[in-house]
Each structure stands twice: as structure tokens, then as C-alpha cells.
Amino acid sequence: SLSDDTEEKLNKQIMMEGLSSARYLSMASWCDTRGYIKSAQFLYKHSEEERQHMLKLFAYINNAGGHALQPQITDIKHEFNSLREVFEEILDHEIEVTRSINDLVEHCFKNKDFTTFNFLQWFVTEQREEETLARRAVELFEIIGEEGIGLWTIDQEIAKLESEG
Numbered sequence: 001s002l003s004d005d006t007e008e009k010l011n012k013q014i015m016m017e018g019l020s021s022a023r024y025l026s027m028a029s030w031c032d033t034r035g036y037i038k039s040a041q042f043l044y045k046h047s048e049e050e051r052q053h054m055l056k057l058f059a060y061i062n063n064a065g066g067h068a069l070q071p072q073i074t075d076i077k078h079e080f081n082s083l084r085e086v087f088e089e090i091l092d093h094e095i096e097v098t099r100s101i102n103d104l105v106e107h108c109f110k111n112k113d114f115t116t117f118n119f120l121q122w123f124v125t126e127q128r129e130e131e132t133l134a135r136r137a138v139e140l141f142e143i144i145g146e147e148g149i150g151l152w153t154i155d156q157e158i159a160k161l162e163s164e165g
């Protein structure tokens with residue numbers, strides 16, 4: 001079964017995933033109000049995916065005899081200066097999430113909790129994909145440029161990123 005400190009760290013990861021979900025929902029809504037329709041769709045979907053990541057952790061903790069805790073999520077930002085800022089914040093946030101997963105993986109390895117270590121491999125792979133996706137999104141602003149129909153084009157391209165995976 002889970003050690004107390006592993007359970008606590010897994011609950012911290014629940015907080016990270018819940019925070020991701022909340023942040024992306026807020027970003028989706030902002031994009032929606034600005035006419036960045038494709039980015040909004042992308043972010044609504046991403047928000048839902050983050051909630052699923054969180055629920056995976058709920059199931060794991062509770063099945064292992066622990067207690068998964070609904071996190072307190074506060075200080076959600078509602079306003080952004082630009083679409084670029086939104087995607088730059090996503091990239092920074094995903095890098096932070098990767099760091100948090102890696103710490104958790106290292107902790108499990110050191111404590112010989114190989115079951116949890118194994119469970120976390122899915123997140124390791126997922127983080128690599130999500131970081132790549134966010135990095136590609138940020139790159140679009142450089143490649144396409146924001147002038148003229150640039151922003152409109154970037155918004156269209158965001159929708160295609162996921163399928164290119």
C-alpha cells in the first residue's frame with residue numbers, strides 16, 4: 001500500500017492537474033471572447049483532458065488504500081494580453097508539471113515503490129507529448145508572425161497541431 005509521503009505527493013500532483021484543467025478552461029473562455037475560436041476549442045478539450053489526468057490519480061490513490069483529495073484551486077487568471085501570452089504560459093506550466101512528475105517518479109524509485117513508479121510512466125510519456133505540443137504552438141507565432149491575417153492563421157494552425165501529434 002501507499003506510504004504517507006507518497007500519498008501526499010500524489011495528492012500534490014492531483015492539485016497540479018486540477019490547476020492545469022482550471023487554467024486551460026479560463027484560457028479557453030478568454031480565447032472564445034476574443035474570437036480565437038480554434039484555440040478556444042483546443043483549450044476546452046485540453047482542460048477536459050487535464051481533468052481526466054486528475055481522475056486517473058484519484059482512482060490510483062483510492063484503489064491503493066489512500067484518500068484522494070479534491071484540491072483547493074484559487075487565483076485563476078482570467079485576462080491575458082495576447083494569444084501568444086496564453087500559449088507561452090501553457091508551455092511554462094507544462095514544463096512545471098513535467099518537473100513535478102519527475103520528482104514524483106524519482107521519489108517512488110528511491111523508496112522502491114515500483115507499483116506507483118510504473119503507474120506514473122503514463123504521465124511521463126504524456127508530459128513529453130504535451131510539452132512538444134505547447135512548444136509547437138509557441139513557435140507558430142515566430143513562423144507565421146502576428147501581423148495582417150497572421151493571428152487568424154495561427155488560430156487555424158493551432159487546431160491542426162494535435163492531429164500532427
Ligand code: OFO
Pocket residue numbers: 017020050053094097123126127130
Ligand atoms: Fe498537461 O499534463 Fe496533465 O499530466
